[in-house]
Amino acid sequence: MTGIPRRSLIAGIAALGAGACAKIAGSETGQSLFDAAEGWHRAAHRALAGRQALAPEYAPEDRSPSFKGNGSLTVDSDFYRRELAGGFPEWRLAIGGLVEQPLSLSLAEIRALPQRTQITRHDCVEGWSAIGEWTGPQLAVLLDAARVREEAQFIVLRCADVLYGKPYYESIDMVDAYHPQTIIAHALNGEPLPEKNGAPLRARIERQLGYKHAKYLTAIEAVASLDDIGQGKGGFWEDLAGYQWYAGI
């Protein structure tokens, strides 16, 4: 034992356990256990708080001095640069999929809808938080205008930005889609949405982590299943790296 440095011994034991953990994580049983645990958290959150319970809202003076941008910080296309420079005159948000009345709205039309303004905290999966004031119509208003069909189970948020060669997208269930604080924001702190924060439109899903809050929105799609969207896991980071679809933890 004297020949083995203590640190190596600890590292060896840790590696042994971690090796077993890697086996578990790599197995189908391990993955379904992780998925089950994630589902229990979601069920517990909704049972304890209620499905429509609100995330805390803050006073104007509680806002962080700036609002960090993360992930995609722009959209790399000539169209986007032209639109950004000109105030997004041609930008459209499509609302389609399992709806009776597909819509295509301009920014002016979105601003003309009933608006909700909320000062909320944004929590990134990495651990940091920022607080800002968001303004935009509730997603529920848009979904009602398009008359979502009964069989729709999820709302897919389509984005203009491309990361690692794949278009960004996210999805939420109908509980979060119709939550009163779920808005399609076009303004941050009273100004049009900055480029790094998703101009011209981003989703606010206030009870979940930042990667659900899709930026540079182009379309909202009602679907019955996520299986045929992207790689089937319900979002860009979910597909790419196995992030949790329920990001409320």
Add this chain to the structure above:
Amino acid sequence: MRHTLATRLWHWVNAAAIIVLFMSGLNISNAHRYLYWGDYGFDPADAWLKVIRFPGWATLPQHYNLAAARDWHILAAWPFALGLLFIWIAMLVNGHFRRRLSTRMSDWSVSAVRASMCAHAAGSTGADAGYNPVQRILYGLVFGVLLPLMVFTGLAISPGFEPAAPWLVDLLGGRQSARSLHFIAAWGIFGFAVLHIGLALADWRLITAMLTGGHANHEESAA
């Protein structure tokens, strides 16, 4: 000292959960290695602590992978939190807390602490008397403060749980404060574990007793 089945079962399930939580937690810490006080915090210039990057051998998995680390953390949180609830109920029902862990005012005096240390150093163990004041205070702090603080700070930094108890986040001083406290309590538990394992290894019979339940008249030293 004899250990009930409830104590033994909880002890080992909890030990496994804590190892998984701690190592996956170090991996999660590597995602943003700055700690803040208050509701928000994202600028390293505002951090009260810049945390080191934890090496792969200390983390779960053994390389940086936030998604996989969160999978483990989210899973092990269940046996950890429900286990703590279970052992608290068991300790209150079977009298373990009252007999072995509750302290009197006199236990908190310097002289009681010194007497515990001296008696321990001298090898007088007082098996039938149970835990000495130092042990009662330490175990009491672990059960009453550190372990519950881990659960409550963990709940507080979950945005999906927050609407159920927004007062909890306020009580802890905001989400970034709760995150900082989560980190501090984790290292508090690590410190306790080092002490606890070190003292148990000094008398391996304590470890077999935690496995088998031990014998009523077993002479013991106390870790």
